[in-house]
Amino acid sequence: MANHKGSEGLAKFSGGTIAEVKDWSVSETAETIDDTVMGETARTKKSGLTSASGSLTAFWDETDTTGQGAMTIGAEAEMILYPEGAAGTKATFNAIITEKGVSTTLDGMVETSVSFEANGAITWA
Numbered sequence: 588m589a590n591h592k593g594s595e596g597l598a599k600f601s602g603g604t605i606a607e608v609k610d611w612s613v614s615e616t617a618e619t620i621d622d623t624v625m626g627e628t629a630r631t632k633k634s635g636l637t638s639a640s641g642s643l644t645a646f647w648d649e650t651d652t653t654g655q656g657a658m659t660i661g662a663e664a665e666m667i668l669y670p671e672g673a674a675g676t677k678a679t680f681n682a683i684i685t686e687k688g689v690s691t692t693l694d695g696m697v698e699t700s701v702s703f704e705a706n707g708a709i710t711w712a
Contacts, residue, residue, distance in 0.1 A: 591671040598643055600682070601664035603653030605645060609698065611668055613641035613678060615709060639680065639705035641668075647689055647697040658684050658701050666703065681706040 598605045618635030648655055657664065666682035669675060686702035 591675070595670070595672040595675075597669045597673060599665075599667040599669075600654060601657040601662070603651075603657055605643065605654035605658070606648045606651035607646035607655075609644045609646060611641065611643040613639060613668055613705075613709070615639040637708065639709050640685075640703065642700060642702045644698055644700045647699045655699060658687060660684055660687055663706060676711060678709050678711050680709040 593610070596608070596611065598608050598611050615637060616639070617637045619632040620635045621630060622633050623630045643658075645655060661684065663681060663683045666680055668678045670678075682703040683706050684701055684703050687699065688701075689697065689699050691697040
């Protein structure tokens with residue numbers, strides 16, 4: 588059985604590796620279309636369109652102009668998420684940045700977070 592440590596992961600946006608990534612997640616969903624007709628005793632459904640969205644958190648690095656700096660609100664570019672390092676499986680898709688924030692605490696690190704939606708399907712390879 589193969590398993591991997593989270594520390595092996597990395598992320599890229601618009602061709603640049605995103606610096607200081609702490610975590611990322613992506614979730615794919617499929618809509619369902621109700622095709623139940625009169626006389627049936629249980630609902631029936633068909634598979635509909637798929638979509639995907641996710642988020643990424645990193646320690647804020649204002650010098651990372653090609654990774655963190657490229658992820659501005661409304662920016663759309665290729666995103667590649669590697670759960671097991673650059674030599675392993677990856678998720679490739681066009682992403683639209685839908686939200687971006689910066690947070691800090693008295694006894695913590697300054698962090699940036701982004702939310703994104705896929706524009707089209709995700710390819711896992």
